[in-house]
Amino acid sequence: MADRMKIMDGETGSALSVAGGRMQVHTGTASGNRGGAREFRAEPCRTAEARWGRHAASLPGAMGRRDRWSRMQIRLTVLGPRSGQACDVLVTAPAGTPLSAVAGAISASAGVGQPSRSGSAVTLHAGAERLAPTAVLGHPPLVDGAAVSLHGPADDHALQAPGQVPRLQVVGGPDAGGVHLLHGGQVRIGRSAEADVPLDDPDVSRLHTAVTVEAGQVTVVDLGSTNGTTLDGLGVGRRPVPFEPGTLLRIGESTLTLEMPGAGRGEGAVPPPPPNRPAVPDGEGHLQVSPVPRPPSVPVPPDAGPAPAQAPGSRARALAKRLTAARSGARAAETQELDRLAARHQEMRARRPDPSEVLLTAIGPGPRLWERGPGHPDALTVRLGTVDVPVAAAPVAVGLGEAGVLGLAGPAPRVRALARSVVAQLAALHGPSALELVLLACDEQAEAWSWMRWLPQLRPAQGQDCRLLLGLDADQQQRRIAELSARLELPPPKRATVVVVDESSGRRVRGDVARLLERGPAAGIHALHITADPQRLSPVCGARAVLTGEVAAYLDVTLPDGSAMGEVVADAVSPAWAERFARALSPLREAEGPRPRSALPERARLLDALDLALATPAKISARWSELPATGGSTAAVLGVAADGRCSVDLAQDGPHLLVGGAPGSGKTELLRSVAASLAAADRPDRLSLVLVDGAGDGAGIGEGLRTCTDLPHVSTYLEASDPVRMRELAQALTAELNRREDLLDGRDFGAWQAERLLAASRLIGQRRPHEERPRKPSEQGAVKTQVRTEPTLPRLVVVVDDFDALVAPALGSPGRPSAGSMVRALDAVARRGARLGVHLVASTGRPERTSGGEVDEQARLRVALRTDDPVSSRLLVHVEDAAGLDEAIPGRGYVRRRDGSVTPFQAGRVSGRIPRTATLRPTVVPVEWQRMGDPPTRRPVRELGNGPTDLALLASALQRAAESAGAQPCPPLI
Numbered sequence: 022m023a024d025r026m027k028i029m030d031g032e033t034g035s036a037l038s039v040a041g042g043r044m045q046v047h048t049g050t051a052s053g054n055r056g057g058a059r060e061f062r063a064e065p066c067r068t069a070e071a072r073w074g075r076h077a078a079s080l081p082g083a084m085g086r087r088d089r090w091s092r093m094q095i096r097l098t099v100l101g102p103r104s105g106q107a108c109d110v111l112v113t114a115p116a117g118t119p120l121s122a123v124a125g126a127i128s129a130s131a132g133v134g135q136p137s138r139s140g141s142a143v144t145l146h147a148g149a150e151r152l153a154p155t156a157v158l159g160h161p162p163l164v165d166g167a168a169v170s171l172h173g174p175a176d177d178h179a180l181q182a183p184g185q186v187p188r189l190q191v192v193g194g195p196d197a198g199g200v201h202l203l204h205g206g207q208v209r210i211g212r213s214a215e216a217d218v219p220l221d222d223p224d225v226s227r228l229h230t231a232v233t234v235e236a237g238q239v240t241v242v243d244l245g246s247t248n249g250t251t252l253d254g255l256g257v258g259r260r261p262v263p264f265e266p267g268t269l270l271r272i273g274e275s276t277l278t279l280e281m282p283g284a285g286r287g288e289g290a291v292p293p294p295p296p297n298r299p300a301v302p303d304g305e306g307h308l309q310v311s312p313v314p315r316p317p318s319v320p321v322p323p324d325a326g327p328a329p330a331q332a333p334g335s336r337a338r339a340l341a342k343r344l345t346a347a348r349s350g351a352r353a354a355e356t357q358e359l360d361r362l363a364a365r366h367q368e369m370r371a372r373r374p375d376p377s378e379v380l381l382t383a384i385g386p387g388p389r390l391w392e393r394g395p396g397h398p399d400a401l402t403v404r405l406g407t408v409d410v411p412v413a414a415a416p417v418a419v420g421l422g423e424a425g426v427l428g429l430a431g432p433a434p435r436v437r438a439l440a441r442s443v444v445a446q447l448a449a450l451h452g453p454s455a456l457e458l459v460l461l462a463c464d465e466q467a468e469a470w471s472w473m474r475w476l477p478q479l480r481p482a483q484g485q486d487c488r489l490l491l492g493l494d495a496d497q498q499q500r501r502i503a504e505l506s507a508r509l510e511l512p513p514p515k516r517a518t519v520v521v522v523d524e525s526s527g528r529r530v531r532g533d534v535a536r537l538l539e540r541g542p543a544a545g546i547h548a549l550h551i552t553a554d555p556q557r558l559s560p561v562c563g564a565r566a567v568l569t570g571e572v573a574a575y576l577d578v579t580l581p582d583g584s585a586m587g588e589v590v591a592d593a594v595s596p597a598w599a600e601r602f603a604r605a606l607s608p609l610r611e612a613e614g615p616r617p618r619s620a621l622p623e624r625a626r627l628l629d630a631l632d633l634a635l636a637t638p639a640k641i642s643a644r645w646s647e648l649p650a651t652g653g654s655t656a657a658v659l660g661v662a663a664d665g666r667c668s669v670d671l672a673q674d675g676p677h678l679l680v681g682g683a684p685g686s687g688k689t690e691l692l693r694s695v696a697a698s699l700a701a702a703d704r705p706d707r708l709s710l711v712l713v714d715g716a717g718d719g720a721g722i723g724e725g726l727r728t729c730t731d732l733p734h735v736s737t738y739l740e741a742s743d744p745v746r747m748r749e750l751a752q753a754l755t756a757e758l759n760r761r762e763d764l765l766d767g768r769d770f771g772a773w774q775a776e777r778l779l780a781a782s783r784l785i786g787q788r789r790p791h792e793e794r795p796r797k798p799s800e801q802g803a804v805k806t807q808v809r810t811e812p813t814l815p816r817l818v819v820v821v822d823d824f825d826a827l828v829a830p831a832l833g834s835p836g837r838p839s840a841g842s843m844v845r846a847l848d849a850v851a852r853r854g855a856r857l858g859v860h861l862v863a864s865t866g867r868p869e870r871t872s873g874g875e876v877d878e879q880a881r882l883r884v885a886l887r888t889d890d891p892v893s894s895r896l897l898v899h900v901e902d903a904a905g906l907d908e909a910i911p912g913r914g915y916v917r918r919r920d921g922s923v924t925p926f927q928a929g930r931v932s933g934r935i936p937r938t939a940t941l942r943p944t945v946v947p948v949e950w951q952r953m954g955d956p957p958t959r960r961p962v963r964e965l966g967n968g969p970t971d972l973a974l975l976a977s978a979l980q981r982a983a984e985s986a987g988a989q990p991c992p993p994l995i
């Protein structure tokens with residue numbers, strides 16, 4: 022356990038330190054305050070730590086900015102010194118941490134050395150790049166999904182865009198998706214490992230074809246292959262022929278194209294593609310890609326019929342007949358029709374990106390990244406392969422929206438290669454806000470899907486109890502199916518779900534998959550059902566693609582309209598391709614737009630909301646010194662609203678605040694937060710707090726308002742279980758009201774304060790006309806002191822928890838005999854207080870009991886936390902919404918102001934333990950991806966130990982600030 026920590030406040034020079042269980046608040050020297058330390062016996066708490074990063078990141082608006090302690094979390098793969106040895110690790114560290122801080126732990130995770138090994142003694146590479154120890158975690162290349170190697174430079178699969186170099190792209194076939202840069206000279210393509218461009222295509226010879234780049238010209242020759250080479254359908258022999266961009270090079274079942282970035286494509290050249298999308302590092306391991314609202318890249322011409330790829334096979338065959346007729350010299354009109362068709366297919370190829378385009382889209386990130394939202398015409402449409410009818414390499418695609426369930430069948434390795442291509446298209450073209458992916462596969466197939474662990478769409482975004490939406494064993498499968506099944510009755514959300522159900526090993530996924538496949542599409546849950554045997558495909562598949570042929574390179578496709586197409590060359594991509602694709606996608610995030618108004622954090626820390634995360638005396642003194650000499654502040658921060666801090670001003674919006682809610686809804690905590698934030702707002706000689714625990718339960722440790730008594734502003738604390746003191750306080754409160762009436766002599770508190778301010782400024786300005794020189798600061802200070810020595814009247818805020826227990830005390834409760842006098846005194850405060858600078862902040866657990874009383878009537882500021890019923894909510898804030906609030910989120914509520922507006926907010930917590938800096942220490946934890954579908958092991962929510970709370974930290978800082986400002990707390994009322 023790390024038991025030493027120090028938090029410095031750079032602005033003020035103050036510090037909080039915890040060492041050996043003792044907490045010290047050191048007064049800063051930057052503002053000239055006296056140095057010193059105040060001590061608490063404290064056990065550092067292990068659990069409060071987890072909240073820190075989450076809260077800081079979750080606060081919206083002004084408080085949602087990433088502060089200097091924001092947390093960075095990335096998943097990396099560590100490649101060990103022996104090839105093939107790799108493990109994933111989760112690295113958590115404060116943003117800005119250098120690699121050297123975790124290099125030792127990273128190498129230890131691969132079984133090399135000790136975690137404590139100095140970072141500079143470890144050499145790490147990301148691809149071919151040697152990483153400097155000063156490389157910053159969370160910034161490229163050390164972002165989510167990166168692979169770092171310990172054994173020297175790794176194969177540079179360059180997760181960067183390929184830039185302006187000519188490249189060969191494998192656009193179709195059994196090993197599609199490759200992007201090969203042509204730097205010059207000869208490049209041999211073949212099945213052999215010796216080939217410069219190896220292709221896993223059984224119909225390709227070991228060394229099949231060569232492409233040569235020389236003096237800016239690109240040529241192609243056949244290297245004596247068995248099955249020959251064609252370029253746009255024309256045979257290529259041993260003599261080099263020019264290879265033009267845009268033409269199709271066919272070898273075996275593979276199709277390749279040449280791309281020459283920056284170069285035109287001859288006559289009628291295609292305009293250069295749009296530039297890649299900017300991906301801005303957020304310093305926390307991700308790259309933010311902003312959405313580009315634009316029409317689909319190639320709009321469908323208005324007069325165009327349905328895309329041939331989705332057209333019935335008969336239609337395609339008819340088009341082919343017309344092609345033949347035209348070739349044999351038919352009329353010019355037919356030729357025109359052909360040209361139109363060719364252009365149309367060019368468009369279709371662009372709309373149905375081939376696997377190499379899909380890879381470039383992820384790596385760029387390319388202009389088409391996540392282009393398809395819910396209304397996009399090609400949403401959920403995926404390319405399955407190509408067919409040479411009516412023109413070469415026409416893409417064949419199917420819309421999952423229409424099909425509902427797409428069945429893919431064939432021998433396991435081949436069908437998974439096809440499925441990889443389909444899933445990759447979905448992930449490249451639909452952002453995580455438009456698409457959720459879920460994987461259900463049996464244990465033994467899991468490894469084949471390991472690449473999916475990097476996809477952002479596989480992360481749970483709807484509160485699912487897991488770290489990735491995986492169902493790899495019976496338990497995970499049942500959980501995922503239960504989560505999805507719970508949505509079957511609901512209308513489809515905007516965000517689609519695609520479930521990948523892999524049963525190609527012959528084993529069935531556990532759970533009611535049949536029901537999910539049948540009813541899912543109507544609820545926006547689509548599926549890919551993958552089997553080895555076509556007979557085992559679900560009968561509800563709306564479209565099917567069955568691998569055929571000797572080496573399962575072709576597809577028989579049945580489209581949603583029932584039409585069929587044969588001899589489709591399947592798009593298939595390798596596991597290595599998929600891994601590279603998914604890692605490129607892993608760090609990408611959709612840049613956050615403005616937070617929706619309804620979005621509130623589940624937890625909020627009051628000190629963050631007060632902008633006092635480091636509550637140091639100097640910071641508080643500086644705040645108080647900005648207040649006018651007289652008057653003061655009655656601003657109280659309640660917590661966080663959707664657009665930032667949620668605060669109220671008792672004097673302006675009140676004068677009184679009533680808080681209601683069911684047991685456990687967070688009333689007491691909110692009252693503590695109000696007391697704490699009032700104290701932070703003004704000096705204890707100008708604002709005095711009287712605390713009353715109406716249910717008399719303040720004796721328990723950490724209970725009631727007793728925990729606030731260290732605030733220097735608290736002059737009086739009372740438990741309602743003491744009838745004698747209760748009667749005394751009731752009398753004292755009434756006497757205080759009378760005293761104020763006399764002093765103010767008919768004026769109200771605000772006017773009296775204004776008069777004092779005027780008198781003070783007169784006093785300061787009195788001698789000015791006769792003076793030859795302006796007053797020195799020391800002389801002004803003397804005048805201010807003189808103003809202060811006149812009779813002062815602090816604002817008084819009476820905070821009463823469980824007011825309902827005073828109104829209707831339980832039979833036999835010790836305070837019962839005096840409760841009536843107390844209620845009468847509080848009623849008087851409610852009635853007369855506004856004019857006299859006396860405010861009431863009261864909570865009620867039974868609004869029906871307190872409703873209609875003076876306190877209820879006079880409280881213009883009203884809060885409803887979760888209520889047991891709509892009636893209580895209505896009694897509190899005139900709307901019923903508080904009855905629907907979640908029990909699991911204490912502190913969530915609505916505030917109603919004088920003007921009738923009702924705003925949801927999350928109350929700031931002040932009794933929580935101070936977040937420890939220990940969590941801000943970098944950690945490197947190995948992760949087993951197959952287990953990421955399990956419920957995450959959570960730190961216990963219960964706070965352990967009795968470490969210092971935020972409230973104690975604030976109270977200590979306030980006491981020091983009050984001392985250094987010479988602010989004497991007000992005398993007790995009793």
Ligand SMILES: Nc1ncnc2c1ncn2[C@@H]1O[C@H](COP(=O)(O)OP(=O)(O)OP(=O)(O)O)[C@@H](O)[C@H]1O
Pocket residue numbers: 624625682683684685686687688689690691866911912913927928929930
């Ligand atoms: N804003 C908050 N954020 C996080 N936790 C909170 C918040 N408010 C309250 N809680 C937690 O909820 C629990 C109940 O809070 P609290 O005692 O304030 O509720 P209450 O409404 O006063 O309950 P009761 O009427 O039973 O006294 C406590 O464990 C507290 O720590």
